[in-house]
Every structure is written in C-alpha cells, then in structure tokens.
Amino acid sequence: MRRAVCPGSFDPVTNGHLDIIGRASRLFDEVIVGVLINQSKTGLFTIEERIEMLREVTARFGNVRVESFRGLLVDFCRAQEAAVLVKGLRAVSDFDYELQMAQMNLGLASVETLFMPTNPQYSFISSSLIKDVAKWGGDISAHVPELVHTALRQRLVPPAG
Numbered sequence: 001m002r003r004a005v006c007p008g009s010f011d012p013v014t015n016g017h018l019d020i021i022g023r024a025s026r027l028f029d030e031v032i033v034g035v036l037i038n039q040s041k042t043g044l045f046t047i048e049e050r051i052e053m054l055r056e057v058t059a060r061f062g063n064v065r066v067e068s069f070r071g072l073l074v075d076f077c078r079a080q081e082a083a084v085l086v087k088g089l090r091a092v093s094d095f096d097y098e099l100q101m102a103q104m105n106l107g108l109a110s111v112e113t114l115f116m117p118t119n120p121q122y123s124f125i126s127s128s129l130i131k132d133v134a135k136w137g138g139d140i141s142a143h144v145p146e147l148v149h150t151a152l153r154q155r156l157v158p159p160a161g
Contacts, residue, residue: 002027004084004114005077007034007069010050011043012148013057014130016122020088023116025061032080033058037070044131044155057145074109085113090123131156 006021010033024031035050043050051066058064069076077085085105087098095115102113125143134140134152141149 001029002084003030003032003080003082004028004086005032005034005073005080005082006086007036007073007076009036009038009041009043009127010054011045011127012050012130012144012152013054014122014125014127014144014148016088016090016118016125016143018057018145019119019122020086020116021058021064022061024086024114025063027114028084028086029063031061031064031086032082033064033066034073034076034080035066035068036073037068039070045151049151053145053148053151056147072108074105074111077105077111078109083111085111087113087115088118089115090118090126 004024006024008017010017021031021033033054035047035054037047047068051068054066058066067080073085077083089095089098098113098115105111105113130140130143131152135156140152144152
C-alpha cells in the first residue's frame with residue numbers, strides 16, 4: 001500500500017491545505033494528515049478541535065485519515081508505515097526550510113519528501129494570515145471551509161454592541 005503523511009499544525013485548516021491533501025489523495029492509496037502537538041505553542045484551536053475540523057473537511061476524499069503526533073515526524077511516519085511526506089510549497093522561502101527538513105528526514109529514517117507546488121489561488125494563504133484577517137473582521141470565507149469560517153468568527157470576532 002502506498003501511504004503518505006501530510007503533516008502540519010493546521011491551526012486552522014485552510015483551502016490551501018485541502019488542495020494539497022486532496023491532490024495527495026489521488027496519488028496515494030492512503031493519506032494520513034498528521035497534526036503536530038507542539039507543546040511550546042498555544043494554538044487558537046485545541047488539538048481535538050483541529051482534528052475534528054480536519055476529519056469533517058477531508059471525509060469527502062475517502063482515503064484520508066487524521067491523527068495527531070508529537071515528537072519527530074519520522075517516528076510518526078514509521079509508526080504509520082508511511083515512507084513519504086507530502087509538503088506544499090507556496091514560495092521559494094518555503095523551499096529553503098523544507099529542503100533542509102527533507103534531507104534530515106531522509107538521513108534519519110529514509111523518509112522521502114514529495115514537494116507539491118501550491119495552486120496559485122492559494123499561494124498567499126497561511127493559517128496565521130487567516131487568523132489575523134479574521135480577528136479584524138475581514139472576509140476569509142473564500143480561503144477556508146465554511147465550518148472553519150464559522151469557528152473563526154465564534155472564536156475571534158467579538159459580538160457587536
């Protein structure tokens with residue numbers, strides 16, 4: 001079975017993430033979305049909330065499952081019996097960092113990294129930017145799934161009045 005991992009923090013999941021996950025789901029028999037538990041960072045959404053949102057918005061793909069992990073990504077890949085990581089690249093600046101990580105992952109555990117260029121319509125989207133725009137009441141509805149849009153409004157936008 002050809003199995004790949006799409007890792008990230010997904011705080012929150014965006015349409016750019018879904019584009020990469022969906023495209024990977026057409027290339028592999030199974031795609032595991034690995035949600036990183038980073039104890040040194042406090043996310044806007046809990047790990048459980050992120051996993052639930054991801055499970056709901058990836059259900060349409062059929063061959064995608066969502067799991068959380070902590071520690072080394074290569075250890076998660078080994079535990080999932082996945083020999084490939086799929087990473088989306090938005091810009092050259094992403095490549096510099098991701099290439100170093102890919103080379104380390106290959107050296108540590110023979111885990112290959114497949115870089116997928118982001119669809120140009122999503123190339124400027126990041127979870128951080130989405131949260132910042134949503135915090136100030138900007139319209140992010142075209143950039144995130146509807147359930148994420150609703151969750152962001154509830155979490156970030158103070159009630160009027």
